[in-house]
Amino acid sequence: MAIFENIINHKISNITADELLKYASQFNIAITTAQAQKIAGYLRGKKVNIFNDSERKALIKEIARITSPETAREINKLFVKFTK
Structure with missing residues (x-):
């Protein structure tokens, strides 16, 4: 299980805006390109x-601070999906 967690955490720390948008779309999570760029940069x-x-x-x-609370909730949903 630790290997799986390391892979996911590594991917999160190196994610691009395009990848973030792709995953959001895949899991029906609404974020804009601008929000994805800010989040990926952070x-x-x-x-x-x-x-x-x-x-x-x-x-x-921190994501809520740089984007919005609603966007942070959406990103949290995505992170929770990654952890299951």
């Missing part, structure tokens, strides 16, 4: 464990 290079609830919550709070 995530790039971050060491975060989305499988850890407190780390994910802190990350979502």
